[in-house]
Amino acid sequence: MEKMLIEVSDELGLKLTPYRDKLSELIQLGWQQLKIQEALTLYKRGIISFERAAELAELSIQEMIRQARSLGIQPHWSEEMVQEELA
Numbered sequence: 001m002e003k004m005l006i007e008v009s010d011e012l013g014l015k016l017t018p019y020r021d022k023l024s025e026l027i028q029l030g031w032q033q034l035k036i037q038e039a040l041t042l043y044k045r046g047i048i049s050f051e052r053a054a055e056l057a058e059l060s061i062q063e064m065i066r067q068a069r070s071l072g073i074q075p076h077w078s079e080e081m082v083q084e085e086l087a
Contacts, residue, residue, distance in 0.1 A: 036067050043073075050075045
């Protein structure tokens, strides 16, 4: 296991104190959420497809749709895309 030293502000340090034994989980959750947000930002800008965004976020299409909708993003689907998903 790799060890890392991360410096945080005193204020954040106080907030994290009750979660000291769960910092690895906290970082993992934050990292996953950051990947989702970055992938959806690329999608919203038209740089990548929704399917590619899901791949980058390491989520299924269905879960990526849920994540997008929770952030107020409606994926654009063509009839062809729907048929591909149903096949």
